[in-house]
Amino acid sequence: MRDFLLFVENRDRFAVGLFRQFKIEETPSRVLIITPTLEQKKWVLEYIRARLSDYEKEILVRSQEEGKKLQEDPPKDNLLPSYNFENFVVGKSNQLAYRICLEVSMNPGVYSPLFIYGGVGLGKTHLLHAVGNRARSNGYKALYRQAVEFSEEMIKSLKEGKIETFRKAYSNVDILLLDDVQFLSGKERTQVELFRVFEALQSAEKQIVLVSDRHPKDIRDVSERLLSRFASGLILEIGLDKETKLSIIKNKLLLFGLPTDKRHIDYVMENTGYSVREIEGFIKTLKFTGIREEQPTQALSKEEDLIKHVAKYFNLRTEDLKRETRERKVLKARQTAMYLCRTLLHMSYSEIARLFGKPDHTSALYSIKKVEEKKQQDRKFAYTLEMLEKSIKKHLGLN
Numbered sequence: 001m002r003d004f005l006l007f008v009e010n011r012d013r014f015a016v017g018l019f020r021q022f023k024i025e026e027t028p029s030r031v032l033i034i035t036p037t038l039e040q041k042k043w044v045l046e047y048i049r050a051r052l053s054d055y056e057k058e059i060l061v062r063s064q065e066e067g068k069k070l071q072e073d074p075p076k077d078n079l080l081p082s083y084n085f086e087n088f089v090v091g092k093s094n095q096l097a098y099r100i101c102l103e104v105s106m107n108p109g110v111y112s113p114l115f116i117y118g119g120v121g122l123g124k125t126h127l128l129h130a131v132g133n134r135a136r137s138n139g140y141k142a143l144y145r146q147a148v149e150f151s152e153e154m155i156k157s158l159k160e161g162k163i164e165t166f167r168k169a170y171s172n173v174d175i176l177l178l179d180d181v182q183f184l185s186g187k188e189r190t191q192v193e194l195f196r197v198f199e200a201l202q203s204a205e206k207q208i209v210l211v212s213d214r215h216p217k218d219i220r221d222v223s224e225r226l227l228s229r230f231a232s233g234l235i236l237e238i239g240l241d242k243e244t245k246l247s248i249i250k251n252k253l254l255l256f257g258l259p260t261d262k263r264h265i266d267y268v269m270e271n272t273g274y275s276v277r278e279i280e281g282f283i284k285t286l287k288f289t290g291i292r293e294e295q296p297t298q299a300l301s302k303e304e305d306l307i308k309h310v311a312k313y314f315n316l317r318t319e320d321l322k323r324e325t326r327e328r329k330v331l332k333a334r335q336t337a338m339y340l341c342r343t344l345l346h347m348s349y350s351e352i353a354r355l356f357g358k359p360d361h362t363s364a365l366y367s368i369k370k371v372e373e374k375k376q377q378d379r380k381f382a383y384t385l386e387m388l389e390k391s392i393k394k395h396l397g398l399n
C-alpha cells in the first residue's frame with residue numbers, strides 16, 4: 001500500500017475507503033490527489049487540514065471538474081507580438097496587402113473574407129499576426145490559427161463531445177486569421193466545420209482573413225462551396241520585388257547589428273533568392289561567418305544548379321547528393337533531384353545516372369519511379385515537390 005494511504009489508515013481507518021475513490025499519484029516528495037468533483041476536493045482539503053497536516057510530503061489536491069472548466073476557457077489567440085506592422089518593411093509588391101491589412105485591423109468586417117496568397121517566406125504569416133495584434137489593441141477579439149491547428153482542435157473537440165463549444169468559440173471572434181489554408185485539402189470534416197464558422201462570422205459581419213501559398217482556384221481537394229466562399233471577397237497577391245528586397249536587406253542588416261554598406265548589401269542581394277525568410281537566415285549566418293571572400297564562381301550548368309537547389313532545400317550540400325550512402329535523407333533528396341532532372345530538364349535516364357555517378361540508367365529509372373509512387377501516396381511530399389518545381393523553374397528561368 002502506498003505511504004500516503006498507510007498514513008491515513010494510522011489516523012482513521014474509515015477514511016482510507018473514501019480516499020481510495022480518488023486517484024492518488026505519489027512521488028518521493030509529494031502526493032497529488034485528484035477528485036471527481038469540486039465538493040470532494042473541498043472535503044479532502046478540510047480533512048487534510050484537520051487530520052493530516054503533519055504529513056511529511058507536500059499534498060496537492062485537484063478536481064477533474066475544475067480541469068474541465070479550465071479547458072472550456074476562451075481559446076488562446078496564438079498571436080505572436082514580434083510580428084507587427086511596425087517591423088514590417090513595406091515596398092511595391094506588398095504595400096497593397098499591407099494597407100488592406102491595416103484597414104482590416106481597424107475596421108474588421110470591411111473586406112471580408114480577405115484572401116492573401118503568395119510564395120513562401122514573403123511575410124504572409126507576419127501580416128496575419130500584425131492584423132491580430134493591432135486589432136487586439138483596438139479592442140477586438142482576434143484568433144490566429146494554422147489551418148492544421150484548426151483541424152486538430154476540431155478533431156479533438158469531436159472526440160471529447162465538445163464540438164458545440166468549438167463552434168461557439170470560433171464563431172465568437174471579431175477576426176479569424178487562418179494561415180496556410182492549402183493544407184485543408186482532403187480534410188473533409190474540417191472543411192464542413194470551417195464552412196459553418198465561415199457562415200456564422202460572415203452573417204455577423206465579422207472579419208475573416210485567409211492566407212495560402214496559392215490562389216483559391218489552385219487549391220485542390222477542398223469543397224467547391226468552401227472555395228467559392230474563400231474567393232467571395234478581396235483576393236490579393238503578395239510578392240517581393242528587387243527594390244523591396246533591398247529595403248528588407250538594409251532593415252535586417254541593421255536589426256542584426258551588421259553594417260549597411262554597399263559591400264554587405266550586395267553580398268546578401270546576390271546570395272539570396274526572393275524570400276524574406278531566406279534573407280533573414282542568410283543574414284543571421286553572416287553575423288557569425290562574416291563575408292566570405294569570393295572564389296571566382298563559375299557559371300553552373302542547369303543540372304548542377306538544379307542539384308544545388310534541391311540540396312539546399314533538404315539542408316544538404318551538393319556533394320552529399322552524389323555521395324555513396326544509404327542515409328534516408330540523402331536518398332530522398334537524391335531521388336527528388338533525379339526526378340526533377342527528368343521532369344524539368346527532360347534529361348534521359350542514362351544522362352541522369354551519369355550525373356549522379358551511377359553505373360547505368362536503371363538506378364535513375366528506379367529512383368524516379370519511387371518518387372512518382374510517393375507523390376501519389378503522400379500528399380505532403382507531393383506538395384513539397386510542387387513547391388520545389390515552382391521555385392526551380394523560376395530560378396532557372398524555365399517555363
Ligand code: ADP
Pocket residue numbers: 083087088089090094118119120121122123124125126127248276277280
Ligand atoms: P510566409 O508566411 O509568407 O511564408 P513569414 O511571414 O513567415 O512568411 O515571413 C518569413 C520571415 O520573414 C519572418 O521572420 C518575417 O518576420 C520576415 N518578413 C517577411 N516579410 C517581411 C517584411 N516585409 N518586413 C520584415 N520582415 C518580413
Ligand code: MG
Pocket residue numbers: 124125126179
Ligand atoms: Mg507562413
